Amino acid sequence: MNNPHYPFLLTIISLLLFGIISIYSASFSMQASQVLMMKHFIFIGLGFILFTLIIFLPRDSFQDITSAFYWVSISLLLVLLVYRILHIGNESVYRWIQIGSTKLFQPSEFIKIALILMLAKVYTNPKKSNWRAFFEGSMYSVLPFFLVMLQPDLGSASIILLIFLSMTFISRLGFGYVLLSNGLMVLAFFPARKYLIHDYQIQRILTFLNPEADPTGEGWSIMQALIAIGSGGIHGKGFLQGTQSKMRFLPDTQYSDFIFSVIGEEFGLLGSLLLIVLFIALLMCTLDIFLHSESNYLKIVVLGVACYWLIQFFTNIAMNISLMPVTGIPLPFISYGGSALLTNFIAAGIVYYAQIHRKKIEF
């Protein structure tokens, strides 16, 4: 294989290992532990296959499949809308494509990467003026944003907006258009609030601001996560020794959204720092690949993926340590969850694709 980038691959493998260990610990006291681990390994395997398929795509073929990927993801989100309208599954939220009670996958994860590709395509199209590109980019972003809001999933919808802003910033449009987008969002917020934002979402934000007010409900999760991480101290309580996770004080999603609480409790500050360092390494590798990318299209895609990882990584840990409200955002490569894991493998594949097709070194 041309132009290998070992630090990038090594970082991803380290993160995956970290994730496997953490999920093993987080699910240790659960009945479904074995099934969970098995599924996680299967998803990692599937992820590697996807990764390999992507990096071996022929040169310049990437832009061709972008539209297909985007519209398939949008269609899946539309399927969820149909689910919701027909009340299939009798759930209060519609985030999973499911058959019966078996949850297959979450389209809202795939749309994130599909949107990055789509925006990169639009923004780097030299035939489109800045205004035209901005208008189209906004439309491509607003569509999945609304579909995800309707599930409802404020967290993922916010990520979609952040991806849009990031892509706008790193493209030729630049910071001016980011400001413009912010202005438009503020204007759109007030009429939309009534139809899109649910009371419990407002409640979540209020609870985040004052967790003591609701020590048994949402505040309970926040408090227990803080207790887990804080009581871990510098060295942590040790692998499988976390009382918060083993005695099930943490929320049920301790193997996915709240995995960082398990890490903080059992591996302490040192373990948390190691994780953060690994993420910084991943992002720096990605930026390194960006610098040497061949085309503007690939450059923007790679930088977009970096932003996507940064956003997911920051919001997840920040939620665990009460810097941000609780949202269902998983920790990339660490959290359990097939759709998110596959999405991250696709993202990694795209970045590595850019690495393989890097600029020829000119002497």
Added chain:
Amino acid sequence: MRKRSGYREWQATNTDVSVIKAVVILILVFLLSSLLVYRLFVLQVRKKDYYVSLSERNYVRTVYLDAPRGNIYDRNGIVLAEDIPSFHVLVSYQKWLQAISIENGNQSEKEAITLISRIFSVSEEVIKKTIQDSKTNQSDVILKENLNETEYALFNENAAKLSGFYVKRGFKRFYPQGKTLSHVLGYTRLLEKEKDQEIVNQNPSLNFNDRVGKQGIERYYENLLQGEKGTILQKIDALGTILDEVEKKPIQKGNDIYLTIDITLQKKVESLIQNHVSTLMIMDCKTGEILACANNPGFDPNIFSEPLSDKIWNELSAKRAFFNIAIQGEYPPGSIFKPLVSLFGLEKGYIKMTEPLHCGGKIDVEGLAGKYRCWVYPSQHGWITMKEALKYSCDIYFFELIRKFDILEFLDFAKRNGGISQLTGVDLPYENVGELRNPDWKKKHVGYEWFEGDSMNLGIGQGYLTVTPIQMLNIYANIASRGKTPIPHFFLSTKGGKAYAKDWKPAEKPAIKAQYYDFIHDSLHEVTQSGGTAPLLSNTFIPIAAKTGTAEDDLDETGKPTQDLWLAGFAPSDKPEIAAVVMYEKSKLEFGGDLSPVLKEAILFYFQNKKLPQE
């Protein structure tokens, strides 16, 4: 053109400036990471101890184990009150909330409450209120005590559907003698924060799930009887499953208490007065030990082991079943007050033992002609001595006698020597003092000067004077023991971890010469002889000394005057051992002497059974 210029612009910016954008993102990466690291440092280093303690509090739970209350026995070791193992059902708000929460729970709030209501026959409002109590107190709260077998079995069958409720081992207070001695024993109930503040102050470890004494001995000796809870440290998970436990402090049972009461005598005495609103007490006049204390009407303290319905409570309250006449009832003493007047007159030299006074059947005072009559009016006693005056209960003699007194000096004597308007200090809660008014009080509250008639009323135990039966018992015991009777009490001894001793020494009082006591003994023995007011007490194998009293009480509902009947005395009259008082409130009988059969049977029963080996 436009497109091309845009493209050129983009060409220029995108290759070079995008590197700057990458740098911006790199800076963001480090800024955000620093923010996370700083926050982690605060949580995991600076506030570590705080979170460690919170985490321990999460999974280490201190469980308090109820300790049994001490038993209460009579003087011969017969059980009067005991704690027997029992099961209570409690509510845990935290578990309840988990069970019914939308995200994790699968229990229907409504169904669970309906089911609980059916199993335990507790109304749904009470259940909801108890759940709220558990929330506000942040602690588990008893829903129902002392489950019966059906309730217990039904609950266990349905426990899976009733998460948030659980059954706990505890104790039930049981009074095997039922209604007997109810006023003395009192009862226990679950602690009420507002009403039982005093108990909580002394024993802060108690909470609203604990039974405390509310009345009687149970209340008075609460600190002795209350056991000390054991503690267990439990390691639990978030669902409350116990993973491990260590005993930290063993349970300590409360002290057992032995009372001075002889339950056989008590039952006999209660049977004697059961058809009247009345009291009858017998006391050892040398030791101050109360051997029997009967009150009618009474109640069965076992009713407090069940949730007490308002209906039953109101019914019992309406007939004053919880009212301890012996120590709380306040009545005019009537003629049984006369011996105290006699002792004062003799000791202070106002009269000699042999000096006669004249009874003309009535007496005229300051324009109130004929109001002060002897009870034999229109007959009269003529010239009579104190002994005869006591024997026949002549009123004129005592009117004349008290007219001689310095009334303030007499009031002081009645208070200090007789204990009138003073607490006897008996070891039961909520004792009343009665009243004894003086001239100052009358002027202030009635508006008139004290006049001779007021003093004369006191001479026959009426007027501005009321007493409790136990005060009169104390006076007669002291007459019998020549002033040496200790404070009347029920406490005999205790067994258990806590030490308790009391010498029951009464307050210092003015001495009275023994010859005057002997003279009163003789005179009161005369009362029981032929011609006296209580001749039915004569010719017994134990000579009895006694005094009858018939006092006017308030009008009844129909407006007729009522009488409180008294009979107080001691036996044997020559070498007194016990004192006894019987009192019928607002009785239909004619006069105090009518109580003779009751007092006689009680006293003779005591002496008959005393011969059996018991002391």
